[in-house]
Amino acid sequence: MEPIAMLFAWMLLIVFLALIACMFEDLESDTGSQSNPNSQVQLAPQVGQVHRFFNKAISGEAPSYAMYCTIAGVIAWVLLSKGVHPIMAIPVGAMVGEVVHVIFATTAHLGRTTAQKRFEQPIYLDVLYGHLLPIATHGFMATLCITAIAYIQSNLGTLSGLPELNHPFALPMLAFIWGITVGAIGSSTGDIHYGTEREFQDRPFGEGKRVVYHGKITRYAECGIRTQKDIVGFCVKYGGPCTGLTFGLIILFENWRTLVGMIAGNYLPDLQATAGNMTAIIGIVLGLMIGIALTVGNVVIVRWARKRYGPFVGE
Amino acid sequence: MDPVLLIIVCVIIGGVLASLGVHLLPVGGAPAAMGTATGIATGTVMLMFGAAMCGLFTASTVATFSNSILLVSLSGAVGSWIMMGVTMLMANIIYVFGTGIVPVSGRIDVDPITKESQKEYKTPQCDGHGVPNVSYISGMVGALLGGFGGAFMYFALLNYANFEPTTAGMAAMGIFVANAIIAAYNIGGTIEGFHDPKFKRLPKALITCFVISLFCGVLVWLAANLGGLIK
Amino acid sequence: MTVTPAVEEEEEKKPTEGFPPDETRLGIISAVIAVIITILLPVLPAVIKAVGVIFALLWGADSVRKTSKYGLGTGVPSIGVLAMGYGIVGAILGTAFASKTGYAAGALGGVLIMGGVGYLSGVMSNSEKFIGMKIPGLERGMMELGLAGSLAMLLQFSIVAGSLNFDVVMDKAISTGIIALLFILSCMAMFHPYNACLGPDERRPRTLMVSVEISGLLCAILGIILVVTAGSMWGVADGVSLVIFGALVWLVFYVKFVKAAMREAYSVVGTGLIKTIE
Numbered sequence: 001m002e003p004i005a006m007l008f009a010w011m012l013l014i015v016f017l018a019l020i021a022c023m024f025e026d027l028e029s030d031t032g033s034q035s036n037p038n039s040q041v042q043l044a045p046q047v048g049q050v051h052r053f054f055n056k057a058i059s060g061e062a063p064s065y066a067m068y069c070t071i072a073g074v075i076a077w078v079l080l081s082k083g084v085h086p087i088m089a090i091p092v093g094a095m096v097g098e099v100v101h102v103i104f105a106t107t108a109h110l111g112r113t114t115a116q117k118r119f120e121q122p123i124y125l126d127v128l129y130g131h132l133l134p135i136a137t138h139g140f141m142a143t144l145c146i147t148a149i150a151y152i153q154s155n156l157g158t159l160s161g162l163p164e165l166n167h168p169f170a171l172p173m174l175a176f177i178w179g180i181t182v183g184a185i186g187s188s189t190g191d192i193h194y195g196t197e198r199e200f201q202d203r204p205f206g207e208g209k210r211v212v213y214h215g216k217i218t219r220y221a222e223c224g225i226r227t228q229k230d231i232v233g234f235c236v237k238y239g240g241p242c243t244g245l246t247f248g249l250i251i252l253f254e255n256w257r258t259l260v261g262m263i264a265g266n267y268l269p270d271l272q273a274t275a276g277n278m279t280a281i282i283g284i285v286l287g288l289m290i291g292i293a294l295t296v297g298n299v300v301i302v303r304w305a306r307k308r309y310g311p312f313v314g315e
Numbered sequence: 316m317d318p319v320l321l322i323i324v325c326v327i328i329g330g331v332l333a334s335l336g337v338h339l340l341p342v343g344g345a346p347a348a349m350g351t352a353t354g355i356a357t358g359t360v361m362l363m364f365g366a367a368m369c370g371l372f373t374a375s376t377v378a379t380f381s382n383s384i385l386l387v388s389l390s391g392a393v394g395s396w397i398m399m400g401v402t403m404l405m406a407n408i409i410y411v412f413g414t415g416i417v418p419v420s421g422r423i424d425v426d427p428i429t430k431e432s433q434k435e436y437k438t439p440q441c442d443g444h445g446v447p448n449v450s451y452i453s454g455m456v457g458a459l460l461g462g463f464g465g466a467f468m469y470f471a472l473l474n475y476a477n478f479e480p481t482t483a484g485m486a487a488m489g490i491f492v493a494n495a496i497i498a499a500y501n502i503g504g505t506i507e508g509f510h511d512p513k514f515k516r517l518p519k520a521l522i523t524c525f526v527i528s529l530f531c532g533v534l535v536w537l538a539a540n541l542g543g544l545i546k
Numbered sequence: 547m548t549v550t551p552a553v554e555e556e557e558e559k560k561p562t563e564g565f566p567p568d569e570t571r572l573g574i575i576s577a578v579i580a581v582i583i584t585i586l587l588p589v590l591p592a593v594i595k596a597v598g599v600i601f602a603l604l605w606g607a608d609s610v611r612k613t614s615k616y617g618l619g620t621g622v623p624s625i626g627v628l629a630m631g632y633g634i635v636g637a638i639l640g641t642a643f644a645s646k647t648g649y650a651a652g653a654l655g656g657v658l659i660m661g662g663v664g665y666l667s668g669v670m671s672n673s674e675k676f677i678g679m680k681i682p683g684l685e686r687g688m689m690e691l692g693l694a695g696s697l698a699m700l701l702q703f704s705i706v707a708g709s710l711n712f713d714v715v716m717d718k719a720i721s722t723g724i725i726a727l728l729f730i731l732s733c734m735a736m737f738h739p740y741n742a743c744l745g746p747d748e749r750r751p752r753t754l755m756v757s758v759e760i761s762g763l764l765c766a767i768l769g770i771i772l773v774v775t776a777g778s779m780w781g782v783a784d785g786v787s788l789v790i791f792g793a794l795v796w797l798v799f800y801v802k803f804v805k806a807a808m809r810e811a812y813s814v815v816g817t818g819l820i821k822t823i824e
Contacts, residue, residue, distance in 0.1 A: 036348035036356050048823035059623040059741055062361035067730045074727045078774045107756050108742040110807040115745025122813040168375055168480035170723030177368045184365025187357040189406045195348035196414045206415035208350035208444035225820055238413050246405040253397050254373055276380035280390055287393030294400035298451045302418050305411045311435035360624050482720045489634040496628045501677045523670045530663050534639050541642035542712035
């Protein structure tokens with residue numbers, strides 16, 4: 001098939017996988033209460049609020065996702081170099097990454113809860129056992145998609161008929177890069193919905209959460225005592241898809257402007273070496289225009305919020 | 316120019332731009348995830364690292380068909396710029412529609428760029444919330460500089476020290492992250508952008524990162540020389 | 547990420563098993579073991595090099611714990627990532643030295659230089675004229691992190707590549723992208739123990755068990771890689787023995803940690819209601 005059409009097809013597949021990956025990354029960090037909102041879960045016993053949350057404190061999301069995705073990438077790469085078909089190698093790699101994930105999750109929860117002995121926070125075994133499988137499954141989806149993206153990108157040229165277009169980085173390195181990026185994005189966008197909205201759900205909507213509320217998280221749910229399983233069902237309705245859309249848009253813009261630059265600069269389909277600089281310039285100009293459009297979008301949203309919501313009412 | 320000087324100068328420029336970029340990013344840390352502080356709700360180092368990695372990805376693709384250091388670095392810069400732009404915009408969408416908050420800054424009374432007043436929209440007992448326009452623009456410029464620095468270092472290691480792409484990427488990333496962490500120590504973890512009073516501590520971090528990058532550049536040149544990579 | 551507040555000094559309770567020696571002695575023992583193993587490279591089988599890796603990462607985790615107790619302001623992970631960032635540069639430099647001089651002992655030159663850079667960045671971070679963090683022991687801590695990071699990375703390079711020849715290491719360990727795995731898992735082995743056990747009732751022996759456990763996991767994964775890309779003179783047996791060794795170390799210390807945590811927690815209940823303490 002014609003290389004340009006194949007390139008666009010693989011690019012769209014990568015965008016789709018990226019959307020799913022980041023959505024599940026955010027949901028997994030809500031299932032395990034990782035990163036920034038976890039500081040509230042850590043603070044709660046210290047202000048006297050014993051809770052039944054899963055305190056998974058494995059650093060921020062960026063390094064931990066880098067770890068799972070890199071392990072998955074390395075195992076997949078090792079299997080691929082032995083001739084195993086990608087459709088077996090990629091899921092097996094993701095599974096090994098998730099086994100490591102679950103090990104880290106248990107040591108984090110046990111370690112943090114034991115270190116809060118003086119605040120009378122017990123280890124609830126049903127919280128510990130009951131959350132390991134949701135954490136593993138959500139993480140598996142994210143890791144699988146990221147490993148697949150890394151595989152497609154490192155073999156993009158071979159898959160579409162132009163071997164020179166393979167990305168110069170090795171597969172594990174690509175998995176590492178996207179693991180860090182997906183963790184950084186999930187931490188910046190999705191955690192807001194979990195931290196500001198769901199963790200303090202019995203506080204008034206429409207204002208920032210004041211410092212005096214910190215630590216006094218909502219521990220009683222619609223029926224009974226809240227655990228992470230109640231939280232993830234809420235955040236999947238807004239925070240998760242928004243986060244997925246973020247990463248999907250980023251991958252879309254990045255790959256699209258590179259491909260359009262290649263086509264408009266006559267680099268494809270013959271890979272003329274002299275057209276290299278023009279390709280890069282077109283890509284840069286497109287990227288700058290996209291960024292300016294985003295800035296204008298932000299100005300519009302902030303202005304709309306100020307006009308519609310108005311100044312702060314109350315004390 | 317002599318490869319020694321080229322490599323060292325490029326590493327220094329990359330490291331200093333990294334630390335400048337870190338100072339410009341609006342980072343709120345853990346309180347921002349609870350709507351208590353302005354900025355993006357993640358750690359300084361990780362956000363800068365993520366943006367630079369995204370830029371490095373595009374820059375390495377461009378480096379396969381372009382030999383101009385300026386174009387490769389600009390591609391990396393624009394990659395980071397897009398990533399920060401989309402991330403901050405979606406964060407604002409979640410703040411505005413998901414939690415009902417108006418993005419305002421907590422450190423100044425009037426936005427220096429759009430001249431909107433900030434004080435009456437702020438929740439009491441909070442240090443601002445969301446990503447207001449001035450923090451947005453500051454973040455975009457910060458990501459631009461950070462991505463430029465990372466891609467600059469990558470190109471130098473790739474073409475002047477003759478490392479292979481993955482090696483050059485990892486070494487550039489190692490030096491980049493060391494500079495970003497030292498800059499993060501300087502700001503103490505959270506900053507709102509160039510309008511924040513903490514921004515005045517920038518020169519100290521620049522000097523420290525200059526010295527550290529100088530050493531790292533010399534060491535990288537030494538390694539490449541002893542390993543026989545520079546002919 | 548939780549920001550650690552400044553912790554008051556707790557009286558050092560005597561460790562009941564006498565298992566981990568105190569911080570200075572642990573540092574010296576680990577350094578000596580790792581250095582000896584580095585000098586005797588590359589004829590050793592991977593299992594012995596793995597012991598060196600475990601000790602180097604243990605030293606790094608101890609150093610992170612000591613430095614972070616005073617509150618860094620940005621959280622624990624950043625100092626672990628800094629250590630391994632220095633570790634990559636130091637290890638590449640050490641490999642270059644070892645290739646040029648022909649002796650594996652030349653690699654220690656790179657390690658020492660990186661320790662010096664770590665000390666310098668510690669001095670600049672603490673002094674008033676520059677960043678001014680004023681954390682006691684930051685200079686010594688950053689120097690130890692530079693040394694431990696470089697030693698750990700060097701030993702892992704020699705496990706994966708089979709020797710310390712610059713071209714072989716570049717070809718087998720770095721260009722293949724395995725260095726990304728070494729980087730991030732070593733980072734985790736250094737900062738996860740203290741980050742996971744953060745809290746007022748944190749106890750040093752229990753925290754250090756986590757570090758050994760993560761190092762065991764790292765060795766098991768390296769063993770799987772070695773089984774497939776048999777490189778050193780010991781062949782496939784190298785990889786298989788490393789997998790078994792890593793899995794054993796992980797199992798022993800994981801079970802020890804879980805038992806210690808459950809024994810020392812406030813209480814362990816199957817399920818239960820919660821309470822609010824005013």
